[in-house]
Amino acid sequence: MxxxxxxxxxxxxxxxxxxxxxxxxxxxxxxxxxxxxxxxxxxxxxxxxxxxxxxxxxxxxxxxxxxxxxxxxxxxxxxxxxxxxxxxxxxxxxxxxxxxxxxxxxxxxxxxxxxxxxxxxxxxxxxxxxxxxxxxxxxxxxxxxxxxxxxxxxxxxxxxxxxxxxxxxxxxxxxxxxxxxxxxxxxxxxxxxxxxxxxSVGCKRYRIIFESLGGHSLHKFGIVGSSIHGLARAITKVDDLQVPTEPKCTFNFGVVKGGTSVNAIAARAEAELDIRSVDQPSLDAFVKRVLKAIQEACDEENNRWNLEGENAVRLIIKQIGDRPxxxxxxxxxxxxxxxxxxxxxxxxxxxxxxxxxxxxxxxxxxxxxxxxxxxxxxxxxxxxxxxxxxxxxxxxxxxxxxxxxxxxxxxxxxxxxxxxxxx
Known part of the structure; x- marks a missing residue:
């Protein structure tokens, strides 16, 4: 105890x-x-x-x-x-x-x-x-x-x-x-x-979705954004965050899926994200940091390849769980x-x-x-x-x-x- x-x-x-x-x-x-x-x-x-x-x-x-x-x-x-x-x-x-x-x-x-x-x-x-x-x-x-x-x-x-x-x-x-x-x-x-x-441990859960036009891995390379690449950048950026330890906070990307073929730029990729804390204000504050980092990752992916308009990757965040x-x-x-x-x-x-x-x-x-x-x-x-x-x-x-x-x-x-x- x-x-x-x-x-x-x-x-x-x-x-x-x-x-x-x-x-x-x-x-x-x-x-x-x-x-x-x-x-x-x-x-x-x-x-x-x-x-x-x-x-x-x-x-x-x-x-x-x-x-x-x-x-x-x-x-x-x-x-x-x-x-x-x-x-x-x-x-x-x-x-x-x-x-x-x-x-x-x-x-x-x-x-x-x-x-x-x-x-x-x-x-x-x-x-x-x-x-x-x-x-x-x-x-x-x-x-x-x-x-x-x-x-x-x-x-x-x-x-x-x-x-x-x-x-x-x-x-x-x-x-x-x-x-x-x-x-x-x-x-x-x-x-x-x-x-x-x-x-009770509080928990907020999100479905993080990246979408793009997709296309051929050769012909559309550097022209159309990859949803998988954007999602991977977002996961890495969150993984690099300094996580509060007092009160304790945690995060986990528990489900990742997307893409259709090895030679196709992914038009869609998504992950399910779980964020927890034993303290509600700490949970709310950490959630804001995590979601901000994910949005920044999307912007960075588009800036990396100078993607604009319909060729850019787009971010959608859907909340799928909220346990106070x-x-x-x-x-x-x-x-x-x-x-x-x-x-x-x-x-x-x-x-x-x-x-x-x-x-x-x-x-x-x-x-x-x-x-x-x-x-x-x-x-x-x-x-x-x-x-x-x-x-x-x-x-x-x-x-x-x-x-x-x-x-x-x-x-x-x-x-x-x-x-x-x-x-």
Missing amino acids: SQEHQPICTQETQELIAKLRACPAVEKGLAQAEEQHQQRINEQVQLTEVPAPPFHEEERAKVFAQLLADAGIPDVHQDQIGNVIGRLKGIGNGPTLVIGAHIDTVFKEGTPIKVSQEGTKYFAPGISDDAAGLASLLQVARSITQQGIKTVGDIVFVGTLGEEGNGDLRGCKALFKVKNDYDGMLAIDSANVHRILRG AGANKDDASVIQAAYGTLQSLSIPLEKYTLAATDQNVPLFYGLPATTLGAGGIEANNHSLSEWWEAEDAFQGPQVAFLTALTLVGVNGVTEPLLEKQPR
């Missing part, structure tokens, strides 16, 4: 969690997560084998909606964009907590997905990211509803769309953009229960609840860090939010060789269950730790 940032859980919060643990229904809910461990695995396998490629998550969303309703969550429905939403109401006048996991995967349409098993290890694209989160969320719902736990605040269970890649958090953005009463969020993403996210940065205070309610829960369950905290998940969105709106692990062990995420180890995976829903109850409170047992936002 970073020495600069350490999670805080006050004595008052520890005592609040101890009161919850003394409640028989809460203890039974924790035990239920272990008792229904195999059901959780079965649902995870079921969801994994339902395709959810980028921008086409409809089939899995329908299956998840039915499973969420079966778990006892009332009025499960899909919003305009397709997020699956169900609200478990509290006794009234309490805060509203969103707890969610994302439905989509990174795998393109038509990818064969069939889960195989070796002992307690399961293999399939997307078996962990984020089918494990969805299955953990379902178990949290069952542990609350089947134990008859009545909360003070409301809990909104959500399966979000478009968390991955160029989905650009579109589901969570739509969720928080409309008028709502949400006061905070817990996302369930990644298997690791030993990790709490204190904040944000951070909690180390004593924020969600951090205290999550850290206190780990302590109460004797689960060591090994990582207190930042990442990009659905939590980016509520943090952007100034709401407390963090991401919890779904349980188990994962490897090779976003690859065809992805696998998930189920041993002790019940700890994931246990952590999310107790953290959520700490935040919204249990009627007659505890008051909510989550603050209601002024509206």
